[in-house]
Amino acid sequence: MPELVGTDINGKAFRLSDLRGKIVVLLFAQSTSDNYADTYAPMRQLLAKYRQFPVRVVGIxxxxxxxxxxxxxxxxxxxxxVIPQPFNGPLQLDWGIEGYPTVYIIDADGILQAPAHMSYYGEGGYETREVEDKTLICCSGK
Structure with missing residues (x-):
């Protein structure tokens, strides 16, 4: 599992490696743009959909x-x-993030999957089918 270390929104130390054995949806997003609030509902729905699996969302x-x-x-x-970061902060630079939102799935074995795409459809919000498909594959152990 690639390492990611930071401090969460409550001031608690965070290490991505502590989530080994879990399926991690790593969401790089921007919290100050109105349309990025549209990423929140799909992530909550994803957590609800896969609640029987060890899925965790971590937002940078x-x-x-x-x-x-x-x-x-x-x-x-x-x-x-949530790990808050300044714009173009060290975690975004370390991970090569060039745009928001960018989503990575890390399977329970700690293997980083290819980034999942979330297209924005204005009033329709974000399309998360690719994120869900990759999460489902990790949950099914395939």
């Missing part, structure tokens, strides 16, 4: 400060681990 959220993320957590929009 670019922002101009933690207030917008904390507000989204308080509202219940975000119900997963």
């Amino acid at each position: 959220m670019s922002n101009d400060g933690p207030a917008s993320i904390k507000a989204a957590v308080k509202r219940g929009d975000i119900n997963w681990t």
Whole structure:
């Protein structure tokens, strides 16, 4: 499993390697753009859909400060681990992130899968079929 170390929105140390044995949906997103709030509902739905599996979402959220993320957590929009980062922060640079959202799936064996694409459809929000398909494949052990 590739390592990713940071501090979550609550100030707790986070290590991606602590999630070994789980299927990790690693979401690189921007928390300050209105349309990126549209990524929250699909991620909550994904967690609900695969709740019988050890699936965890970890959001690496670019922002101009933690207030917008904390507000989204308080509202219940975000119900997963969030690692706040400045724009073009070290985690985005380490992972070669060039645009948002970028999603990686890491299977239970710690193997990084190819990035999954999330297309934005304006009023329709984000299409997450590719993210769901890759997560399902990891959940099924294939």
